[in-house]
Amino acid sequence: MSVARRTISTPVILALLLIALALMAVFSGSRPFNQTIIDIFLRVILVVGLYIFIGNSGVISFGHAGFTCLGGYAAAWLTIPPMMKQTLLPGLPDWLMNLQLPFWAGAIFAAVWAAIWAAVFGKILMRLSGIAASIATFAMLAMINTIYSNWESVTAATSSVVGIPIVRSIWPYLIAAILAVFVAWAHSISRAGLALRAARDEPTAAAASGIDAPKERLVAFIISGAVMGMGGALFAHSIGVVTPDTFYLTLTFITLSMLVVGGMGSLSGAVLGVVILSGLIQGLRWLEAGVSIGTTTFAIPNGLQEITLGIVMILILARRPSGIMANSELNWTRSRSEDPGV
Amino acid sequence: MSQLSTDKLSVAFAGLKALSDVDLTIKPGHITGLIGPNGAGKTTLVNVLTGFQAPTGGAVSLDGNALNGLKPHQIRRKGIARTFQGGRLFRDLAVIDNLEVTGVGLGQSRAQARAEAVAMLDWIGIPALQNRIAGTLPYTDERRVAIGRALIGKPDYILLDEPAAGMSGAEAADLSALIRRIASEMGCGVLLIEHNVGLVLNLCDHIVVLDSGAVIETGSPEAIRGSEKVRHAYMGTAAETNLPVLETLS
Ligand SMILES: Nc1ncnc2c1ncn2[C@@H]1O[C@H](COP(=O)(O)OP(=O)(O)OP(=O)(O)O)[C@@H](O)[C@H]1O
Numbered sequence: 001m002s003v004a005r006r007t008i009s010t011p012v013i014l015a016l017l018l019i020a021l022a023l024m025a026v027f028s029g030s031r032p033f034n035q036t037i038i039d040i041f042l043r044v045i046l047v048v049g050l051y052i053f054i055g056n057s058g059v060i061s062f063g064h065a066g067f068t069c070l071g072g073y074a075a076a077w078l079t080i081p082p083m084m085k086q087t088l089l090p091g092l093p094d095w096l097m098n099l100q101l102p103f104w105a106g107a108i109f110a111a112v113w114a115a116i117w118a119a120v121f122g123k124i125l126m127r128l129s130g131i132a133a134s135i136a137t138f139a140m141l142a143m144i145n146t147i148y149s150n151w152e153s154v155t156a157a158t159s160s161v162v163g164i165p166i167v168r169s170i171w172p173y174l175i176a177a178i179l180a181v182f183v184a185w186a187h188s189i190s191r192a193g194l195a196l197r198a199a200r201d202e203p204t205a206a207a208a209s210g211i212d213a214p215k216e217r218l219v220a221f222i223i224s225g226a227v228m229g230m231g232g233a234l235f236a237h238s239i240g241v242v243t244p245d246t247f248y249l250t251l252t253f254i255t256l257s258m259l260v261v262g263g264m265g266s267l268s269g270a271v272l273g274v275v276i277l278s279g280l281i282q283g284l285r286w287l288e289a290g291v292s293i294g295t296t297t298f299a300i301p302n303g304l305q306e307i308t309l310g311i312v313m314i315l316i317l318a319r320r321p322s323g324i325m326a327n328s329e330l331n332w333t334r335s336r337s338e339d340p341g342v
Numbered sequence: 343m344s345q346l347s348t349d350k351l352s353v354a355f356a357g358l359k360a361l362s363d364v365d366l367t368i369k370p371g372h373i374t375g376l377i378g379p380n381g382a383g384k385t386t387l388v389n390v391l392t393g394f395q396a397p398t399g400g401a402v403s404l405d406g407n408a409l410n411g412l413k414p415h416q417i418r419r420k421g422i423a424r425t426f427q428g429g430r431l432f433r434d435l436a437v438i439d440n441l442e443v444t445g446v447g448l449g450q451s452r453a454q455a456r457a458e459a460v461a462m463l464d465w466i467g468i469p470a471l472q473n474r475i476a477g478t479l480p481y482t483d484e485r486r487v488a489i490g491r492a493l494i495g496k497p498d499y500i501l502l503d504e505p506a507a508g509m510s511g512a513e514a515a516d517l518s519a520l521i522r523r524i525a526s527e528m529g530c531g532v533l534l535i536e537h538n539v540g541l542v543l544n545l546c547d548h549i550v551v552l553d554s555g556a557v558i559e560t561g562s563p564e565a566i567r568g569s570e571k572v573r574h575a576y577m578g579t580a581a582e583t584n585l586p587v588l589e590t591l592s
């Protein structure tokens with residue numbers, strides 16, 4: 001049996017899980033609940049994008065929110081009505097100023113745009129490995145954030161870029177999340193994915209097996225950059241406004257902690273980490289808003305969700321360092337997968 | 343004429359001369375033995391031949407073309423494979439996937455790589471191990487899988503770093519037969535590093551003896567067996583592993 005046939009049940013199960021969430025949102029008829037599920041789908045896209053690189057290469061990246069930033073602003077440039085762009089972003093070149101694409105086309109270009117920059121940065125960064133690579137990705141994030149926070153005429157600096165068409169339908173987000181899952185699966189069972197995991201686990205033997213680790217890391221970096229860019233574009237369409245700090249440290253922390261909790265070495269872990277932690281966060285949001293029992297209202301202080309995320313992440317790291325899924329994948333048979341990458 | 347050779351190869355680690363002016367030639371279809379006491383520089387030589395260690399002097403050449411500056415994966419793609427003293431399998435992967443990784447590293451599709459991996463396990467005689475997780479294998483099997491992994495893609499040369507370490511007499515005999523087939527059936531040039539000198543004397547056409555980084559003797563098994571210099575080198579270092587060597591030599 002081919003490796004695709006052997007492992008296809010994993011992305012199928014994950015897609016079914018996401019479809020079930022979408023149907024719940026639709027049938028609930030509740031707008032806030034719909035938005036909650038959209039947020040979950042966005043995080044699935046971002047955390048799966050992160051997994052494509054981190055899970056297969058073993059290099060922790062603190063920089064991927066930078067690709068989300070590139071994608072989010074690309075969506076803004078491509079989809080805000082020209083009239084508004086003229087006042088908000090006067091420095092855009094004419095062809096871009098006069099262009100207005102539908103959101104989905106903007107998202108595709110956003111993915112390509114982020115992938116191009118992933119290729120540029122990755123060309124240099126992917127020669128590094130381990131902690132040096134991680135720190136370099138963080139430097140990349142800081143650079144992107146600084147440029148977008150200062151380039152007034154095309155990014156409005158730290159002011160909000162408003163007027164991004166808001167997409168409220170849940171389906172585009174669902175489709176994009178499922179697409180991200182299948183892209184991650186396809187990469188992980190490809191020769192590039194297998195080679196990269198071999199280089200992650202035993203770099204010396206991988207080199208002696210003909211594997212060019214920096215090249216394979218670069219491939220994963222570009223693909224994950226594209227997924228993060230697409231996620232950034234949809235993120236922008238879900239709230240209608242972007243600032244550089246939308247895509248900075250908080251987002252880095254949230255996506256990384258979800259990946260760590262779910263299990264860095266597992267696609268199923270990436271998706272489940274998002275779903276479980278988002279559920280937890282949502283529960284805490286309700287508590288923050290206050291719960292009335294009889295005549296008393298219990299409310300927990302603001303900011304507790306980040307603290308809780310941190311606590312959960314630390315607990316997982318201490319008790320189950322490879323995360324909930326611990327390098328294994330959901331599949332029909334429950335047989336041990338021959339390649340734990342998927 | 344096809345050959346892998348070194349010319350006055352030297353490596354120094356912060357003052358320690360691990361190799362000095364080593365000349366060595368490996369030819370397709372032949373088994374060359376490399377012996378010498380612990381710390382003689384045998385692994386260092388393999389590391390230089392496979393691009394893991396840059397020489398401080400001299401050159402490595404393949405069919406007359408210098409390999410200097412090539413990365414390990416590039417050298418592997420030129421048909422020079424190796425195994426490691428410590429095995430270094432991909433421990434979490436199944437045996438079949440360990441072999442598949444090399445095919446993929448050499449540019450094959452996963453389907454091609456898998457087909458060759460299956461055939462290779464058969465050829466080595468360990469088809470039953472196919473789905474075992476590499477990290478759970480006993481030592482002897484680990485060695486065979488490592489050799490199988492190195493043989494994927496039919497390399498022209500294979501450098502074996504102590505493949506018989508820790509094996510019983512019978513296991514070492516099986517391994518000898520396999521190494522002989524690698525040279526005769528595949529036409530592969532083999533460099534065999536071993537502390538089991540009996541095995542080397544038995545298998546090799548030509549033997550090189552290293553001591554403290556320098557070649558102290560080369561020649562046929564008979565010449566090595568009778569060499570006073572070789573005896574002396576092994577006596578100089580009092581390590582326990584040398585006692586059986588001395589017995590074999592006498
Ligand atoms: N990376 C390194 N840095 C410093 N010294 C090294 C390094 N690698 C090897 N050496 C030294 O070089 C010498 C040769 O080592 P090498 O591993 O090549 O010996 P060997 O013949 O393979 O020994 P053994 O039979 O024990 O495997 C030793 O003195 C060793 O300590």
Ligand SMILES: [Mg+2]
Pocket residue numbers: 384385386427503
């Ligand atoms: Mg050695």
